[in-house]
Amino acid sequence: MNGAPLAERMRPNSLAELVGQEHITGDGSILNNAIKQGMIPSMILWGPPGVGKTTIANIISHTLQRPFFQLSAISAGVKEVREVIETSKKLEGAILFIDEIHRFNKSQQDALLGAVEKGIITLIGATTENPSFEVNSAILSRSQVYVLKHLSAEDLMRMLQQAIDKDEWLQQFEIDLQETEALFRLSGGDGRKLLNLFELVVQASKVKPGGKVTITNMLVMDTAQNKIALYDKRGEQHYDIISAFIKSMRGSDPNGAVYWLARMIEGGEDVKFIARRMLIFASEDVGNANPNALLLANSTFDAVSKIGYPESRIILSQCAVYLATSPKSNASYEAINMALGVVKKYGDLPVPLHIRNAPTGLMKDLGYGDNYQYSHLGENNFIEQEYLPDVLSGTKFFEPGKNAREDEIRRFLKTRWDKKYKY
Incomplete structure (x- = not known):
């Protein structure tokens, strides 16, 4: 068997061999015509993982026979970009x-801008994120954006059949695609992942060349569990691993949190997705037991949005450890959920007259704002009065948690509202 994985062995060299994306690569399409004319613009290929972005870039290079350089934004920096630009100055029409x-x-994107403007390089950028938000507007204005679609079940089946028919190693077996549901679900519509998983399944069957391999859902699931640590950013593992990460932090285990964080980073998870979930966690699970958690999580989101990988791994780790080792409270989370339940039950209850706004004379005549007591005029800036609709009077939504910070909150509320809310 060839040392390269099946997805690499099956990578198309022409648009005619490409599965899917006919809307931008089919006969008569803008991209197809541009390639035939040898006059491609700088472009951004936007779409989900494994739908052909890298393949299209390779097809363009192969078809036009131009100098081709490839960088990954995960590992490359300004230095690598500048080195490619300097080399490209000596060449004509480098991609x-x-x-x-x-x-x-x-700053990394800015380093590209001059070379794109001067035509030193033709840029092909691939992204899974909306380029309107994630790509420098100056680069975007000088590039054509092509949107790639999810591969359909028919596309995925065509990919498998193409591999069975054309790959030299697979041709040694009689392959019966009895069931494909697990293959499609675990690959999450990612063609590269589909082909590589399929290859592993055939290997795991232990059938000798010349024998028959029957592909079933059970064989696929057994192979996935025993042979590979799948991390699919849109599939089951995506949700299982983020769940394990959140539950590790909730359970105050920084070791579990950092391990699952590492799994997500290694799997190429979007840095903003991880930071966004920690931001939610800081309010939902830490809350007022440690209000600084929300501030740190928000700063983390801002920082990693500016920096990206690989440096962001350190910031994410710091925040995850902080959240895991922080005191916990879900009191605010429970309070808003209870309040929303009451709103759904009782509907739009009227605002008590004394706390309504009264910007006009008519409203004042109707009693809006009558008998409202300005809290700052009372002792300790407090005067007891009703803030809920009559039917909800005395309803307690917020119950402070059992931690040092919320014990202080409980004592504060007890001195103000002991008889009414029984804190």
Whole structure:
């Protein structure tokens, strides 16, 4: 068997061999015509993982026979970009393909701009994120954006059949695709992942060349569990691993949190997705037991949005450890959920007259704002009065948690509202 994985062995060299994306690569399409004329613009290929972004870049290079450079935004920086630009100045019409260009920060993207403007390089950027938000507007204005679609079940089946018919190693077996549901579900519509998983399943069957391999859902699931640590950013593992990460932090285990964080980073998870979930966690699970958690999580989101990988791994780790080792409270989370339940039950209850706004004379005549007591005029800036609709009077939504910070909150509320809310 060839040492390269099946997806690499089956990578198309022409648009005619490409599965899917006919809307931008089919006969008469803008991209197809541009390639035939040898006059391609700089472009951004936007679409989900494994639908052909890298393949299209390779097909363009192969078809046009131009110098081709490839960088990954995960590992490359300004230095590598500048080295490619300097080399390209000596060549005519070099193509620079940058995978996951959305992970480049502003200074890294700015380093490309001059070379794109002067035609030193033709840029092909691949991204899974909306380029309107993630790509420098100056680069975007000088590039054509092509949107790639999810591969359909028919596309995926065509890919498998193409591999069975054309790959020399697979041709040694009689392959019966009895069931494909597990293959399609675990690959999450990612053609590269589909082919590589399929190859592993055939290997795991232990059938000798010349024998029959029957592909079933059970064989696929057994192979996936025993042979590979799948991390699919849109599939089951995506949700299982983020769940394990959140539950590790909730359970105050920084070791579990950092391990699952590492799994996501290694799997190429979007840095903003991880930071966004920690931001939610800081409020939902830490809350007022440690209000600084929300501030740190928000700062983390801002920082990793500017920096990207690989440096963001350190910031994410710091925040995850902080959240895991922080005191916990879900009191605010429970309070808003209870309040929303009451709103759904009782509908739009009227606002008590004394706390209504009274900007006009008519409203004042109707009693809006009558008998409202300005809290700052009372002792300790407090005067007891009703703030809920009559039917909800005395309803307690917020119950402070059992931690040092919320014990202080409980004592504060007890001195103000002991008889009414029984804190």
